[in-house]
Amino acid sequence: MILAGTNLHILAVRCQNEDAFGQLMEAEVVDRLRVSCVRLLSLVAVPDERVVSKVLFSPVVLESEVREHNGMGFGPMAVPPSLQD
Numbered sequence: 001m002i003l004a005g006t007n008l009h010i011l012a013v014r015c016q017n018e019d020a021f022g023q024l025m026e027a028e029v030v031d032r033l034r035v036s037c038v039r040l041l042s043l044v045a046v047p048d049e050r051v052v053s054k055v056l057f058s059p060v061v062l063e064s065e066v067r068e069h070n071g072m073g074f075g076p077m078a079v080p081p082s083l084q085d
Contacts, residue, residue, distance in 0.1 A: 042055075056074075
């Protein structure tokens, strides 16, 4: 089942990031985005009442000399190494 990420998923999502990437950097980026970004979309995969994967979308602004484009950036996406095959 895919669910909207909530405060109940924060610790599980952090653990998934650390496990999937083998370092703290991505987990810290997600934590910072969660605190500073109002329009954040977090989705978690919960097949058996535990988070096994997550993806994050955050606002992005692309600017050129003539216009500005508002959109959503994708990532990081975390899947545990045991499920990456």
